[in-house]
Amino acid sequence: MSHPLRRLLSAIAALASIVGGTPALAHDDDVRIHGVAVGTQKLQALPGGAMQADYGFSERGRGDQIRARWTLDAHGLPASYDAEGNDYWKVPLAEHFGVAAGNAHWKNRIEDGSAAWSAPGAFYLPANAPPEFMGVLARALLKAPGQRLKLLPAGEAWLERGTHLSAGGHTLTLYRIGGIEFTPVPVWLDEKGATAAVIDDWFEVLGDRLKPSLAKLQALQDAAGQAWSADVAKRLTHKPAGALMIRHARLFDPRDLTVRDDMRVLVRGEHVVRVDPDDASAAPADAEVIDAAGRFLMPGLWDVHQHFAGVDGTFDLIAGVTSARDMANDNEPLLARVRRFDAGTELGPRVILAGIVEGTGPLAGPTPVRIENLKQAQDAVDWYASHGYEQIKIYSSFPPALVAPIADMAHARGLRVSGHVPAFMLAHQFIEAGADEVQHLNFIVLNFFPDVKDTRSKDRYTITADKLQQLKLDSPEFADFMTLLRQHHTVLDPTLSVFQDLYSGAPGRCAHSLCAMIDRFPPITRRRLLSGAVAVPPGKEDVYAQALPSLQRLLKTLHDGGVTLMAGTDAFAGYTLHNELELYVQAGIPAPEVLRIATLVPARVLGVAGPGQRGFIAPGRQADMVLIDGDPSKNIGDIRHVWRTIKAGQVYDPKALEQAMGMSQ
Missing domain, CATH: 3.20.20.140 (Metal-dependent hydrolases)
Structure with a gap:
């Protein structure tokens, strides 16, 4: 069923829908998945300064088919947006956004909303749109003070400028848009500001002139993404300097489905070295202690x-x-x-x-x-x-x-x-x-x-x-x-x-x-x-x-x-x-x-x-564990209340990880 693919295609359709800027020259792009052509995006300028994108792909009988038209104001913000077609699952869709008499109004299958509008306004993010719209947002951010924009219906986006590449007779610049996804979203613009490529883990939208450079584009884009991920990992992975002891835990053993109260687990490096009742004796001198305070500890x-x-x-x-x-x-x-x-x-x-x-x-x-x-x-x-x-x-x-x-x-x-x-x-x-x-x-x-x-x-x-x-x-x-x-x-x-x-x-x-x-x-x-x-x-x-x-x-x-x-x-x-x-x-x-x-x-x-591997918590096993508020062996819904995750003896705080993903607390 390939959910990440479905998710990615929906994300790019939505993200792409956010980008439009000054009208670019008409051009055709291929839509590819893992290098296999599955569709096209055709962009053309219409009379009166409007742009139209016909975007569609088909894979395994699924895929978006969208015709979108939009106009932009002097700040590069959508003044109007209209789209019709179907989503990945072939469900019909229609979307409208417009500004009139100091009021912005939008309607799609998710929302029917409005907001007061005054220049310079905010950038409307369509719920469904073609990949070209990624460029629209990037260009609007380039015009905005501090490269930041308020968004409709909610949120704020900002722009990071990345590396350059000569390809297909053009100088391309990698931009990364923050605030709209869990991680900054990449888009490539050429020296005139036109959208050159929209690329993700599974999905590529680009023209013929850039196909020979796809591997280079992906490598540079991946390097920027990996540097971001490495920074998050460094900041939010806690590795104890010595041993790690978890005290006063309720320990679940999947071998016999038992739960034992007031247990302690000693970890050195990546493995568990001792599991026994907590007798309140002192922890090893080099041990960092986590007081589970009666929380549920399971593999x-x-x-x-x-x-x-x-x-x-x-x-x-x-x-x-x-x-x-x-x-x-x-x-x-x-x-x-x-x-x-x-x-x-x-x-x-x-x-x-x-x-x-x-x-x-x-x-x-x-x-x-x-x-x-x-x-x-x-x-x-x-x-x-x-x-x-x-x-x-x-x-x-x-x-x-x-x-x-x-x-x-x-x-x-x-x-x-x-x-x-x-x-x-x-x-x-x-x-x-x-x-x-x-x-x-x-x-x-x-x-x-x-x-x-x-x-x-x-x-x-x-x-x-x-x-x-x-x-x-x-x-x-x-x-x-x-x-x-x-x-x-x-x-x-x-x-x-x-x-x-x-x-x-x-x-x-x-x-x-x-x-x-x-x-x-x-x-x-x-x-x-x-x-x-x-x-x-x-x-x-x-x-x-x-x-x-x-x-x-x-x-x-x-x-x-x-x-x-x-x-x-x-x-x-x-x-x-x-x-x-x-x-x-x-x-x-x-x-x-x-x-x-x-x-x-x-x-x-x-x-x-x-031996030496995982599946339950015991001496010699890999130190992969979860501490949970509640008791999922009695109320399975408590499985959602993860307090700490431990992988290979390293400790992660889920709330801190969610915050790093841009989630509100």
Whole structure:
């Protein structure tokens, strides 16, 4: 489902919508994901000084299609803005902004607002817009006093000037816009101030003249971003000078689901050296002491379904996630990011790597690792195995006939195999062909409906809502399927939070996992996170309302039937894992067992629960722990109240990390 991609595309569409300046010459840009062309942005000047952008892309049957028109005042601020089209999930949208009689008014599917307006005014941030709008904001900031601007509906943006580069016959300058996202947002302008490129971890918008320089642009942009991340990591990572002792904690052990009162844990370096009752004796002379004061101490959490981008690693630590699995990414940049996590120059958890393999065709996923024959399959497996990957993830367009051969190749190199069930294949066939694990619970549902053959587009989500009403959990066929799962020791990565948001039926509402804190997010982030649902087909309201409860009944049945579950999100990092665990408890799985699903189970499944590793707190284990206000073994909602996160013996304060991300307190 590639949430970071969905998130990034929404972010760039929103961020891009903020930028416009003096009219630039008409030009065409390619929209690319991991270097694969997926769409275009065409910019043209209209009579009267207006600009128009036609922006669209398509990947796996999804993607924005937006026509936007705007005018600017003498300060480069939007005087009008109108857009229509659809968002990433193909939900129709329309947006209007205008200024009249000293009043600014805006209306979109999220807001219907107004504010007094007097020169020089403020910069309106559209909720949806083309990438060109990133340049609009940068140019307006260049004109503004101190390169700062008030924003509508809220907030303030500022501009940082970065490095220069000669490319495509032009001199380009990197600018970074602060105040609208968790980190400064990059945009490249040429010597005339025209937008040259908008680039992010997954997404590139630039013209033909700059394609040969893309790698240089990315490298310079990444260097600036990494310097920012390194500074945050240096300031907010606390490494005890000697030992670390945690005293007076309530210690949770996922091995037997017990909670022991008034315990102490001694850490030296990256490992636990002693766990025993706190007898009030003196701590070692060199020990820094954390008085837990009765707080709940548990092993660090796992999120087994992420796609790392931006500051996902920071939000993991905020939420107590000290171990994670990346389930498909841009391979070389991911490897570099994980090295920074491990070195402490970027905040993030320990990461298990899963390498994606995909087939070809118009609905193929955004990866260059596309397989059509056995030679390509072997080359991909060998590359991943030699670069430290521990798993192969098969994606939706992968040829079914190659599943068994690539599973054999992966297993021969000691790699696990998982993924989406490829189109024209059922889950039981995928498992029998060698898959060790299945991502996303909808593929388990579709196993019982062989009439649904092509699952490459977003229909694999919408069809699931219908089919859930027909699934018989008490049928012999379902019992036989659970027997198959147990016999093959198949693991499931359900990602219930994704389905909860897809089936909410309200494309303009916040993700359920974020509603409690979304008002604390920076403006653009807040806006783009209010768009994560598919549109409910007319007459299907009741079907969609019952989809999540039906998936929860399915999850509980699988758990009770002895099928191994691991908690993953494929959504906003950190906070969504808390929501995922809450959904499991709501489904009827006892809270202590859910905590084990998010700690010890993934450590065992993914092979890092042995001596000197992790999954529980004991002498010799890695010092990855979370201190929580409350008791999530009794009230799973307390999992949201992370007081301290400890990774490899280093201590992080979640509130300080949130503040560094631009969140209000």
